[in-house]
């Protein structure tokens with residue numbers, strides 16, 4: 001039976017793509033439930049290379065994976081995401097009412113109006129001291145979901161990040177489109193455009209206006225800035 005954990009947007013995976021998507025969706029009042037098979041947020045950055053310097057995140061000449069994740073979590077916090085760690089999303093289906101119903105590996109279900117797949121390179125098992133070369137990478141259930149794929153990723157429309165299944169979105173390393181770069185900065189851009197894609201669906205196909213965070217009193221209040 002579905003449980004009562006309804007969210008506006010279910011995000012599969014809690015890597016950098018997902019963490020920035022919480023912020024972007026939150027700016028427009030959308031509440032997220034984020035589920036990750038790992039026991040912590042941050043995806044590859046947090047688990048595979050927490051101490052490695054990253055030099056190509058805009059605005060940060062150098063930052064390590066752990067600090068980047070900590071900052072992304074802080075940026076997302078005002079939007080009160082719900083996190084479920086240590087649980088894998090094994091299946092996604094529409095319920096009779098048209099909502100998404102995600103089945104988790106413990107048999108429970110989470111219902112949401114929209115789903116963003118941010119499952120990256122899949123599930124992996126690598127404590128930091130194991131090292132990247134020895135990390136056990138598993139494609140995870142998302143690899144079997146019946147979606148159009150190319151170059152190991154889920155094909156998306158690069159304007160909206162919608163997959164071949166209407167209403168299902170994919171961002172970060174999980175997606176593919178012409179020119180896709182598997183980099184963190186690309187994941188941030190994709191999270192912003194997927195948010196607009198979801199808003200457009202909510203608005204019945206009409207383009208929804210974009211608010212600057214500094215010009216919107218509602219957003220400033222949410223961020224504790226006014």
Ligand SMILES: Cc1cc2nc3c(=O)[nH]c(=O)nc-3n(C[C@H](O)[C@H](O)[C@H](O)COP(=O)(O)OP(=O)(O)OC[C@H]3O[C@@H](n4cnc5c(N)ncnc54)[C@H](O)[C@@H]3O)c2cc1C
Nearest residue numbers: 013015016017036037043044089119120121172173183184
């Ligand atoms: C050694 C190394 C160095 C790198 N250096 C850089 C760099 O310097 N700069 C840069 O920009 N990029 C770098 N990258 C790439 C960068 O880490 C990725 O582009 C980025 O992590 C992608 O983020 P993501 O959120 O899409 O996916 P991920 O970080 O892979 O996170 C996806 C999450 O989804 C979870 N998941 C998967 N399937 C499921 C499921 N079915 N249910 C629940 N959870 C699920 C996984 O457990 C994981 O936590 C590097 C990568 C590696 C391996």
